[in-house]
Amino acid sequence: MSEPLRVALAGLGTVGGGVIRLLDANRELIARRAGREIEIVAVSARDRGKDRGVDLSRFAWVDDTTALAKQPGAEVVVELIGGSDGPALTLARSTLAAGRHFVTANKAMIAHHGLELAQAAEAAGVALKFEAAVAGGIPVIKGLREGAAANEIARVYGILNGTCNFILSKMESEGRDFAEVLAEAQALGFAESDPSFDIDGVDAAHKLSILAAVAFGTQPAFDDVAISGIRHLLGADIAEAAALGYRVRLLGLAEAGTDGLFQRVHPHLVPIDHPLANVTGSLNAVVAEGNFVGRLLFQGAGAGDGPTASAVVADLIDIARGEFGPPFAMPVASLSAAPKADSGERRGRAYLRFTVADRVGVLAEIAAAMRDAGVSIESLIQRGAISDGSVLVAIVTHESPERSIAQALEKLRGSQSLVGQPMWMHILD
Amino acid sequence: MSEPLRVALAGLGTVGGGVIRLLDANRELIARRAGREIEIVAVSARDRGKDRGVDLSRFAWVDDTTALAKQPGAEVVVELIGGSDGPALTLARSTLAAGRHFVTANKAMIAHHGLELAQAAEAAGVALKFEAAVAGGIPVIKGLREGAAANEIARVYGILNGTCNFILSKMESEGRDFAEVLAEAQALGFAESDPSFDIDGVDAAHKLSILAAVAFGTQPAFDDVAISGIRHLLGADIAEAAALGYRVRLLGLAEAGTDGLFQRVHPHLVPIDHPLANVTGSLNAVVAEGNFVGRLLFQGAGAGDGPTASAVVADLIDIARGEFGPPFAMPVASLSAAPKADSGERRGRAYLRFTVADRVGVLAEIAAAMRDAGVSIESLIQRGAISDGSVLVAIVTHESPERSIAQALEKLRGSQSLVGQPMWMHILD
Incomplete structure (x- = not known):
């Protein structure tokens, strides 16, 4: 030896x-x-x-x-x-x-x-x-660098932050709100005392930018990742998603398109029969879609001393x-500097949740904003008073360009009818 | 270059x-x-x-x-x-x-x-x-050889035959019997005209013996794999399993123990919340349990020209x-020649299904055989007449040595009360 x-x-x-x-x-x-x-x-x-x-x-x-x-x-x-x-x-x-x-x-x-x-x-x-x-003990860098090396990867996405997934799973199974579950996760040591890197999506974005570079042969471009976390999610969002046949997961997603590389960390609605919907607790999982291999899934413990070691x-x-x-x-010389793709060009279905004052005309105002931006509504649920007397309106759109949805939300910005910011989640197709 | x-x-x-x-x-x-x-x-x-x-x-x-x-x-x-x-x-x-x-x-x-x-x-x-x-497009040899290389693997198991999983998924979702679904799978090209290598578990056993060698550092030992297929499964078995909170999957499972290496291909009851329960259609998936990484899952297309290529x-x-x-x-010199572990020493819960004649005393006969072999019954369901007027008795045992269950079945061998062979499935813990 x-x-x-x-x-x-x-x-x-x-x-x-x-x-x-x-x-x-x-x-x-x-x-x-x-x-x-x-x-x-x-x-x-x-x-x-x-x-x-x-x-x-x-x-x-x-x-x-x-x-x-x-x-x-x-x-x-x-x-x-x-x-x-x-x-x-x-x-x-x-x-x-x-x-x-x-x-x-x-x-x-x-x-x-x-x-x-x-x-x-x-x-x-x-x-x-x-x-x-990336993803702790799961050999996903190796999976992309070597296992899927023969493939052009169309997109790579996954659950990259165990703290967020732990919190989302708990909110889901216990019907509780974010702040309460976070506090418990902190007490149990599943969340840092300053949890912002995790819950605001920065940690997942770090990992996503590395995954994307390996998957697409591009230079790592952390600054091009659009980042949202889970801080503003309500228990009610998770309940509405469940009623529609989805679970809420914080996904990092990178996709190669004709106009460049798109990278985003954002809460998504994941169909209940998608493998990522069944990833619960602090587990991580990554999906890579290759042009010959199809959809590969890697799942396991995303953190902890044993898996990381x-x-x-x-x-x-x-070595x-x-x-x-x-x-x-x-080789570095072969990595391309992909331009940042514009999210506005992306098409997809969206979940939009508004917390609104309980008074006449609010629904008309929201519906008008959607219509004016050309966003077509697939379903709308209005639920009576939540905690503070306000009302929840949850909309699922038909497939629309993200630009149009942004326009609709822009029209509603500053409206006296809205209590707090709307929540916008993408629906994974 | x-x-x-x-x-x-x-x-x-x-x-x-x-x-x-x-x-x-x-x-x-x-x-x-x-x-x-x-x-x-x-x-x-x-x-x-x-x-x-x-x-x-x-x-x-x-x-x-x-x-x-x-x-x-x-x-x-x-x-x-x-x-x-x-x-x-x-x-x-x-x-x-x-x-x-x-x-x-x-x-x-x-x-x-x-x-x-x-x-x-x-x-x-x-x-x-x-x-x-092994497992077509899924980089599972690499995952074990390299990704999980730092770990002592306790067991490796998975869905290694897409044809069987396709048939089981169809039986499950459509409530149909084996022969009918097999014929359809053959017509669709998902099963060979001579499907015996697939449905009798030989193909999965080939793959399992390779996986086991890589996972445990042992010489491949195909002849030591105990093999059963899915040919004798009834639609009723799948329905009973579902009622108990399980799905039926043909698993290849290899486990390193003190008395040697245990390798088996056999239909299993998999808890509905286990990731393998959600692997449907012709997909394959492999789980490896390492002493530091915990449970890793690899999932994807197990066959087809694109994934295999x-x-x-x-x-x-x-290369x-x-x-x-x-x-x-x-190196080959480092591979150990592990003895074949004895299944009789294994302990676990089991699903046993008897098709019996509809007459007095049959249930007492089965219960007595179980009692005499020291097998304790967790639940028993008797269902009225199935197609040919016979009755179905499905039992879930408490944890028992497999030797005891084999003894109980031996006692019942040749009994005039039984119509056909009993079905024995292991319950994945």
Whole structure:
């Protein structure tokens, strides 16, 4: 058997601890599969004294995390610090510049700096791998980069944020409102104390921009992702969706069209018989539609120390086997800079929910705005007083250009009849 | 860009035609992803004159299929002939002996001769790849070999035969019996004119034995798979299962235990909220349970020219990239020869259905047999006369050793009360 693959590990939070535990527990099996042992030789984290439940005394401790890039004997650096910039980025740059492999779970950094880092890795002839950055333990980067590599991908979409899916599932099964379920998720540790990256869709957008680059052979373009989260969803929206035969899911969706690449994170109505409608709790799932393979689905745990460590170590095994190639499935020079596609040109059915004052003429005003914008209504439900005495109007449109729906909502902006912002969800076809 | 990867293609049925069409349609994209073009240089099939809807004049035609192994200029042979032995096996042996890569969709050959061929590939330092042999377009070999490589797999199971799943879905949605739906599936081309390999579970067993080898690091052991098909299922079984909250699926399941490797293809009751319960029509899906990643699900089209071609070309792209390793995820010398685990030791809940004569004492006889074998009954339903005046008795047992259930059925063997064989299905936990 060859020499072990020697690893320097930066970051000893839950995932870092998971990687150490995994390499301990499955050491022999991994050596059989990888053809060589994988061995951590040095670690670094902010607080040396903290008890992490794993024996760190066998590893060299390095105070200055960024110095791991030049740790003697290490061929790979694993970065589990997080943050798009700061020490993580410094470490990535210096590791690749030193001609060593780099493995990370850092979606924000890859979304923002992936292209630069891929260039550096290519120049140095080393690996840059980030399976754990998207959908946790699910091997979806590999699934697109390799498994579906023969296909032109028409679109890729999925449930990319477990916190949001946990909250939506709970709202659905218990008929409760967003704020209440969020508070419970926070108490249980399923949501951060500052949950905005999750619930406002930014985390899912980071992941989507990485997926899209791999799927479409385009440069990662996080800034082109249109982002909405789930903060303004009502329990009533989920109930209306259910009555119509749908479940509400926060989807990241990227689609290649003639006018460019369309990327969006947005709550969607998913038909009850679609596999994503049955993805509940904190699971993640990704669908890729290829021109020969058809619809592929990958599903599993999108977060947590075990699943994320599984993806990190899968990347290490690829490196140990010498089976790695360009990070985004093709050389950086081959990645195209796709223009951002205009959402207004997109056609689809939509769910629109208005919370309105309970008085004469409100429904006429909404209906007129829809008519004037040329949006045809497939169904409309008005429900009597919700909590504060206002009334809920839920509309499903026929297929319309999104531009027309935006126009209808624009006409209603500032109307005295509306209580709060309308909710607009897309219906997945 | 490097030289093209030059391919000799044996077999021009639907999948062979699909590979040619795919390489034509996605040529440029594949070259960007693989770093080089993939080019067919020679083809061979039984009937040169047959119109296959693709232009073959640009390829060298080789009459003797097995001569493709030495086709000048070809680095890879793709085998799409089928059959566990005969020309496919001859071609595989001679290609690997000639030091060339070999890609196949031939599950029967890999199930029976995979170990020998892997040894030959290893000795020659070339690739032996068979993604298309299991679950068609779904990259599940890759998912296990690489994506889940960091995990000890506890069990792997799934829907591995699209014909059976199509029939079961139809029986379920239309409340019809097996023979009628099979005839319709044959008329539609979803089932072969001799469907026994599919409906009796042999095809699924071929695939399961390959999956198990990759998942557990064991030598493929097709002969150790216990096989039952769906031929004796009644529409009434599916209706009873539905009433109990289950759907019937033909599952291939392999599980590593202390006493060896357990492999079985058998109809199962799958809880309605399990992802496999929602896999309908001719789709395939595979679940792998890893000790760190948890439960991973891969789902997609398990057959058809497009999906199968997608998997074949994914293998070619791996070869073009130089990213291939041992066929069964580790060197042949590292594969263990796991003993066949004894099903009698397994514990689980079971569904037992008896078709019985409508007379006094039958129920007492069945109940006594169960009691004497120590099998405890969770629920029992007796339904009045089915078609031929006989009566249906469906039992769900509490968790019991399979040995006890077998004993109970043995006691009832030859009983004058029973009309035909009892149906025994396992309940997936």
